[in-house]
Amino acid sequence: MSFKSLGLSEPLLKAISKKGHTTPSPIQEKAIPFILEGRDILASAQTGTGKTAGFTLPMLQILSEGENLRKRPVRALVLTPTRELAAQVLEDVKDYSTFLDLKSHVIFGGVNSAPQIRALRQGVDILVATPGRLLDLHQQKAFTLSNIEILVLDEADRMLDMGFLRDIKKILALMPEKRQNLLFSATFSKDIKQLANTFLTKPVLVEATPENTTAEKVDQKVYRTNKSKKTALITKLISDGNWEQVLVFTRTKHGANRLSEKLEKTGITSAAIHGNKSQGARTKALDGFKKGRVRVLVATDIAARGLDIPLLPHVINYELPNIPEDYVHRIGRTGRAGASGEAISLVSVDENEYVRGIEKLLGETLEKEVMSGFEPTESLDEVLERKAENKANNRPRRNNNNNKSKSGSNYGRRRN
Structure with a gap:
């Protein structure tokens, strides 16, 4: 027709x-x-x-x-x-x-x-x-x-x-x-x-639906590793593969900024795109990525929705989404217009449940690998315990001096 x-x-x-x-x-x-x-x-x-x-x-x-x-x-x-x-x-x-x-x-x-x-x-x-x-x-x-x-x-x-x-x-x-x-x-x-x-x-x-299904046009792979080893692993994958255009997903805006900064320090040009960035910064980052000045674009789900990046060869899930449908949207950024693409997910032990949800939605089992030097060594209990400790350490402490009124009263101070 x-x-x-x-x-x-x-x-x-x-x-x-x-x-x-x-x-x-x-x-x-x-x-x-x-x-x-x-x-x-x-x-x-x-x-x-x-x-x-x-x-x-x-x-x-x-x-x-x-x-x-x-x-x-x-x-x-x-x-x-x-x-x-x-x-x-x-x-x-x-x-x-x-x-x-x-x-x-x-x-x-x-x-x-x-x-x-x-x-x-x-x-x-x-x-x-x-x-x-x-x-x-x-x-x-x-x-x-x-x-x-x-x-x-x-x-x-x-x-x-x-x-x-x-x-x-x-x-x-x-x-x-x-x-x-x-x-x-x-x-x-x-x-x-x-x-x-x-x-x-x-x-x-x-x-x-697209001419090919997600499974047909995108080579999907899972690398199991520790959360603490993800940045080093993603750097190795990009550097060793000499990848020139990579879209990386994080779960949070802060995580996108932090990963982009770490990649820059290793010599990999990178930019973050998320809701807290000004429109000018987002436009500049996307334009640089499309034109090859920026090798890695680190994005959150909302910021990446609707991005039209033709022939994008690589998508990496630095962190898996907790909603399986978002995984499909993410990897749908690659393998478009009949071209092949690759979607890699870096998965720590606390994300295994997300993998099961994605596999259930896709109706298939994802290929899982372990790269030498990046083997997962943590148990789920260890990861959850560290999360709890970090949360406790990052909780803001109450400063009673700041809660005093100008008259010097003890307003806001806990009574014994």
């Missing part, structure tokens, strides 16, 4: 050709005709399936065929959970609308809002946004949502995971009831179905 057979216009076909695409992916093949018909869509599609073009292309065609309003009010809204995903969606929108008279813009937090407000007031046809900044600028009357014709909720499951449900409901209330709604989610949880029932009208169910 060709893109032309899907009913797309010549300007869009020209833009698709310019990007080097020749045949539509399964999600594009299934979703585009229904969206062009004006139907609401409930789509199950993971990152790497081509879902962004699946909603962007028909959305652009519908808008280009509609009335061209002089002041360009926002007519299409794409909501995303993260800043990085929002920026990448805008990039696709701009690429595909190269030969169309449509203006698009992105708004998200962590950066100065003044340029965003100026762009909105100059007129925007398509707006890509994260929920928080959208509500903030709408409250400042920078734009109106009263002319919305198409709403896209992208990665809706992650938006709910991040606590955006209340914001989404507020945003829905700001738009006209008569509009086309497109909801894309990697999973159809009970909460997603409940949300879909509140605003989708007779939706078409579209399901598409």
Whole structure:
């Protein structure tokens, strides 16, 4: 099947050709005709399936065929959970609308809002946004949502995971009831179905998985070791393998910073990306990683969600996630577009339960190895005992002197 057979216009076909695409992916093949018909869509599609073009292309065609309003009010809204995903969606929108008279813009937090407000007031046809900044600028009357014709909720499951449900409901209330709604989610949880029932009208169910399953396209491996040996092991793997582009996952923001700093000290260029980093720092780190200036990008799950890094060869789980589905999202960063990839997990004895949960979800047993010099020597009891000691040592001590009032009273001091 060709893109032309899907009913797309010549300007869009020209833009698709310019990007080097020749045949539509399964999600594009299934979703585009229904969206062009004006139907609401409930789509199950993971990152790497081509879902962004699946909603962007028909959305652009519908808008280009509609009335061209002089002041360009926002007519299409794409909501995303993260800043990085929002920026990448805008990039696709701009690429595909190269030969169309449509203006698009992105708004998200962590950066100065003044340029965003100026762009909105100059007129925007398509707006890509994260929920928080959208509500903030709408409250400042920078734009109106009263002319919305198409709403896209992208990665809706992650938006709910991040606590955006209340914001989404507020945003829905700001738009006209008569509009086309497109909801894309990697999973159809009970909460997603409940949300879909509140605003989708007779939706078409579209399901598409990547061309290869995770197991087929990604070589998965587990190295058992001590927690204290993980940094040395990851350094050896990267150095000995001469790996040039590695995405590493940690469970916490502090852990991402600490590991990135340790890798830098060994001569491996590295950058951390997580929610506490400024948007400028996150953009710089991602750009450096894509262009090869940074060999290792250390990320938390939320920060890495939606990152579009083509042909990424290596993913390392420095720490396993406690939610098995997050493991699938993590290793789905590699082995994309038909390319092979490698996913390595460094597992200490206290993470064995996480491994069992992942294997149950995948329906397969992960290959486990021990590297010479990095053998696991700790028991679970030893690890748990050390954790308890560290927690006790890091607990802030109460300073009664700081709790005294200015009058010198013993307010806040424990009474005997």
